[in-house]
Amino acid sequence: MSSSDTPKVIPAEEQRPRRFSLGILSDYGIIFASLTVFVILSILAPAFFSIRNMLNVLDQASQVGLVALGATVTIIGGGFDLSTGAIFAFSGAVAAFIARLGYPGLGLAMGILVGLALGLANGGLISALRVNSFVATLASGLTIRGFAFVLTAGLLIQIEDERFAFLGRGRFLQAKISVYFFAGFALLVWFLLSRTTFGRYVYAIGGNDEAARLSGVRVGLVRTMTFAISGLSGGIAGVIGASHIATGQANVGMGIELSAIAAVVIGGTSIMGGVGAVWRTLLGVLLLQLISNGMNIINVPPFYHLIVQGSVIMFAVAMDSIRHRGR
Amino acid sequence: MAPNTHVTIHSVSKRFGGVKALIDIDLAIERGSIHGLVGENGAGKSTLGKIIAGALRPNEGEIVVDGRPVHYVTPHDALAEGITMIHQEIALVPQLTVLENVYLGIESRQAGVIQKRDLRRRFEELIARSHFDMPPGVLVSSLSVSNQKKVEILKAVARNARLIVMDEPTAALPDDETAKLIEVIHSLREAGTTIVYISHFLEEILSLADTVTVLRNGELIRTTPTQEETPESLVLAMLGRSISLTFTPKRFPPPDAPIVFSARDLCREGAIDEIAFDIRAGEIVGLAGLIGSGRSEVARTIFGADRRDAGTVMIDGRPVKVDSPSEAVNAGIAMLPESRKDQGLLMGMSVGHNVSLPHLPIISRGFMVERGRELRETTDLLKELDVRPPQPAIRVDSLSGGNQQKVLFAKWLFRRPRLLIADEPTHGVDVGAKRAIYRLLTSLAEDGIAVLLISSELEEVLGLSHRVLVMRLGRIVAEFVDSPDDHSSLTEDAVMRAAFATK
Ligand SMILES: Nc1ncnc2c1ncn2[C@@H]1O[C@H](COP(=O)(O)OP(=O)(O)OP(=O)(O)O)[C@@H](O)[C@H]1O
Numbered sequence: 016m017s018s019s020d021t022p023k024v025i026p027a028e029e030q031r032p033r034r035f036s037l038g039i040l041s042d043y044g045i046i047f048a049s050l051t052v053f054v055i056l057s058i059l060a061p062a063f064f065s066i067r068n069m070l071n072v073l074d075q076a077s078q079v080g081l082v083a084l085g086a087t088v089t090i091i092g093g094g095f096d097l098s099t100g101a102i103f104a105f106s107g108a109v110a111a112f113i114a115r116l117g118y119p120g121l122g123l124a125m126g127i128l129v130g131l132a133l134g135l136a137n138g139g140l141i142s143a144l145r146v147n148s149f150v151a152t153l154a155s156g157l158t159i160r161g162f163a164f165v166l167t168a169g170l171l172i173q174i175e176d177e178r179f180a181f182l183g184r185g186r187f188l189q190a191k192i193s194v195y196f197f198a199g200f201a202l203l204v205w206f207l208l209s210r211t212t213f214g215r216y217v218y219a220i221g222g223n224d225e226a227a228r229l230s231g232v233r234v235g236l237v238r239t240m241t242f243a244i245s246g247l248s249g250g251i252a253g254v255i256g257a258s259h260i261a262t263g264q265a266n267v268g269m270g271i272e273l274s275a276i277a278a279v280v281i282g283g284t285s286i287m288g289g290v291g292a293v294w295r296t297l298l299g300v301l302l303l304q305l306i307s308n309g310m311n312i313i314n315v316p317p318f319y320h321l322i323v324q325g326s327v328i329m330f331a332v333a334m335d336s337i338r339h340r341g342r
Numbered sequence: 343m344a345p346n347t348h349v350t351i352h353s354v355s356k357r358f359g360g361v362k363a364l365i366d367i368d369l370a371i372e373r374g375s376i377h378g379l380v381g382e383n384g385a386g387k388s389t390l391g392k393i394i395a396g397a398l399r400p401n402e403g404e405i406v407v408d409g410r411p412v413h414y415v416t417p418h419d420a421l422a423e424g425i426t427m428i429h430q431e432i433a434l435v436p437q438l439t440v441l442e443n444v445y446l447g448i449e450s451r452q453a454g455v456i457q458k459r460d461l462r463r464r465f466e467e468l469i470a471r472s473h474f475d476m477p478p479g480v481l482v483s484s485l486s487v488s489n490q491k492k493v494e495i496l497k498a499v500a501r502n503a504r505l506i507v508m509d510e511p512t513a514a515l516p517d518d519e520t521a522k523l524i525e526v527i528h529s530l531r532e533a534g535t536t537i538v539y540i541s542h543f544l545e546e547i548l549s550l551a552d553t554v555t556v557l558r559n560g561e562l563i564r565t566t567p568t569q570e571e572t573p574e575s576l577v578l579a580m581l582g583r584s585i586s587l588t589f590t591p592k593r594f595p596p597p598d599a600p601i602v603f604s605a606r607d608l609c610r611e612g613a614i615d616e617i618a619f620d621i622r623a624g625e626i627v628g629l630a631g632l633i634g635s636g637r638s639e640v641a642r643t644i645f646g647a648d649r650r651d652a653g654t655v656m657i658d659g660r661p662v663k664v665d666s667p668s669e670a671v672n673a674g675i676a677m678l679p680e681s682r683k684d685q686g687l688l689m690g691m692s693v694g695h696n697v698s699l700p701h702l703p704i705i706s707r708g709f710m711v712e713r714g715r716e717l718r719e720t721t722d723l724l725k726e727l728d729v730r731p732p733q734p735a736i737r738v739d740s741l742s743g744g745n746q747q748k749v750l751f752a753k754w755l756f757r758r759p760r761l762l763i764a765d766e767p768t769h770g771v772d773v774g775a776k777r778a779i780y781r782l783l784t785s786l787a788e789d790g791i792a793v794l795l796i797s798s799e800l801e802e803v804l805g806l807s808h809r810v811l812v813m814r815l816g817r818i819v820a821e822f823v824d825s826p827d828d829h830s831s832l833t834e835d836a837v838m839r840a841a842f843a844t845k
């Protein structure tokens with residue numbers, strides 16, 4: 016070979032930085048995004064950066080946040096739970112129904128348990144019948160919301176008893192009780208996913224359920240449990256919601272499951288299943304809440320909130336896809 | 343530059359993070375030739391193939407096709423130049439039919455509507471051209487691995503590829519199927535197609551390829567005409583040392599060794615019928631038979647992966663309930679499944695988590711995984727099995743194919759089973775690793791484990807097994823016993839005859 020046709024060598028530096036930064040961006044994009052929004056809002060609105068407002072943000076995020084934590088588990092396990100909005104309403108209605116009989120504490124507890132039970136039923140059904148979880152929970156969600164209407168007779172069940180409002184309005188050391196529930200549930204889910212055998216199994220069935228089964232994982236049982244946790248999260252969020260407005264009613268929590276799934280995806284947990292983490296969901300929830308809180312503070316008309324939220328979700332999904340292609 | 347050069351590779355390097363997969367490779371591939379690529383697991387063969395086919399981009403260097411430098415961004419760009427690759431792992435859409443897979447993305451269309459009849463006609467021509475026998479209407483998911491490989495080759499041929507990179511196309515093929523495939527490759531060459539052929543079967547490379555390139559640790563050792571090479575010379579170049587390519591003499595278990603495993607009257611409608619056999623402690627029993635004779639089905643039924651209609655499985659003389667893999671694992675049965683990617687490993691998970699997955703209960707306190715212990719024990723095992731690199735934290739899909747196979751072994755040896763079922767245990771591993779796996783199987787047997795071996799490489803079954811059961815149409819039709827003082831009954835000829843049922 017003569018020296019004249021010696022090929023032009025493309026230096027590595029020419030191609031690497033772009034891919035490199037894109038990889039980092041898509042993997043840890045949620046951190047940059049949250050920080051950016053945080054800094055911008057702190058500069059734009061002095062009222063934003065205060066402990067009081069921060070606790071407020073957390074309180075506002077707590078209901079969606081709880082549902083999103085549940086959704087994290089189902090999504091990592093390769094499923095979707097579209098019934099949590101209905102469970103949210105039904106649990107709140109049950110709580111109010113029992114509270115009206117004179118037992119507010121029992122009502123709240125029962126509301127949570129009902130959420131867990133509905134989640135178990137969802138999971139049991141999906142595993143036993145081997146139906147697609149998306150469709151199954153779409154159907155069960157309709158049914159559950161129907162029962163919520165039956166239970167409340169389509170009316171508001173208002174509860175005067177102060178004790179009923181404790182979960183939603185009570186405070187401990189400045190922070191709302193709901194914030195403690197949110198934090199506690201986040202810890203629980205984090206522990207389950209990253210420290211226990213159950214958590215490993217969730218990742219395994221989400222990654223490839225046949226390979227998981229051939230590894231001795233009891234796929235049906237694990238899948239059922241993921242939906243139980245999701246139902247539980249809907250139940251807790253639902254009673255907090257009902258307690259907050261001191262009312263049980265059937266048409267609350269509409270679409271909360273979708274906001275929750277959006278938060279999970281924005282955090283960078285893959286909708287394909289098998290990968291993801293609790294911290295991602297927490298940041299996703301926070302980012303969405305910061306954006307809407309910030310838009311309120313700087314007086315963006317509410318209609319624009321949807322446009323911004325939609326764009327953020329689209330961006331997050333695109334990032335997820337880029338990350339998959341990079342592999 | 344020679345006019346007949348199809349693809350030239352100039353000082354190509356490729357890194358994955360800190361791993362140097364290819365270092366300064368220079369290579370010229372002659373048009374219309376079969377160019378063999380050999381090397382150990384992880385040597386960089388697949389990486390080089392992918393770079394040629396546009397599935398990966400080099401960090402440095404340049405690819406020249408037909409005298410013009412090319413910069414592929416996607417495999418699609420390479421296909422436009424007539425270059426495609428058949429990957430080591432099957433990449434078909436299982437829910438689609440053979441026909442749909444073959445013409446995926448290149449369907450005959452009129453105003454956007456797929457012309458089914460025209461597709462059929464094209465398919466028939468394709469079949470005639472490639473001498474393949476393949477029903478167009480069946481779902482790919484219902485095909486055996488070997489037939490799926492054929493579909494992939496059809497797919498490449500249908501795309502009028504002028505250069506096909508074939509990454510271990512015969513890795514799980516039995517000898518007769520391999521022979522057919524090689525015929526096809528010959529006819530492709532006659533039609534002027536250039537083929538880059540990656541394989542661990544050195545004999546195959548030597549008989550098929552015109553030129554062979556040896557890679558070692560990402561470096562190109564040499565490129566020579568195949569007539570100048572022998573299996574021994576290739577091994578020496580690949581490993582940097584020589585190893586024996588013959589099987590070591592078998593060690594036989596004592597005749598009174600206890601029976602560890604028994605199957606009685608296993609039936610599964612449409613798959614297997616009245617399967618009954620025993621395996622003694624220390625015994626390696628081979629299952630031979632043609633593709634579709636029911637070997638893997640026997641394995642899956644014993645392991646509880648497929649429902650069984652009747653029959654009993656016994657471990658140490660006691661019947662055990664194995665209605666699911668989790669019960670089988672608890673009963674001390676382990677199975678390395680046929681397909682590493684779909685059934686064996688969770689490709690998106692780390693190596694360590696894959697290895698420990700079936701054994702989490704024993705390395706947990708309550709429900710909490712003892713992570714320190716997990717890390718320690720998996721690392722030790724990876725080192726013991728010579729997985730490279732022996733790091734539990736990296737993702738399985740960043741390992742080379744052969745190393746993934748070793749991870750699969752690690753997964754099932756973490757807790758020593760009573761019965762080890764190995765379905766295609768050396769699928770895609772290099773000559774050195776193959777010997778290591780043979781040694782491993784032998785030493786496991788010597789430790790008293792019962793081993794059931796299934797392999798499409800008859801040589802492997804004969805070289806390792808103390809007893810071979812031949813299957814045909816879901817039944818065990820013959821048994822050949824090897825013994826220390828009489829090796830005459832277990833021969834290739836006898837086994838093949840029983841498998842084909844010719845007298
Ligand atoms: N996507 C990836 N990310 C990180 N490392 C990778 C990736 N793909 C390959 N490697 C590394 O590059 C090296 C070469 O891998 P390659 O798959 O080309 O080997 P190979 O020669 O095809 O081996 P085998 O015979 O086992 O298939 C290995 O060390 C492997 O671990």
Ligand SMILES: [Mg+2]
Nearest residue numbers: 387388430743
């Ligand atoms: Mg390879």
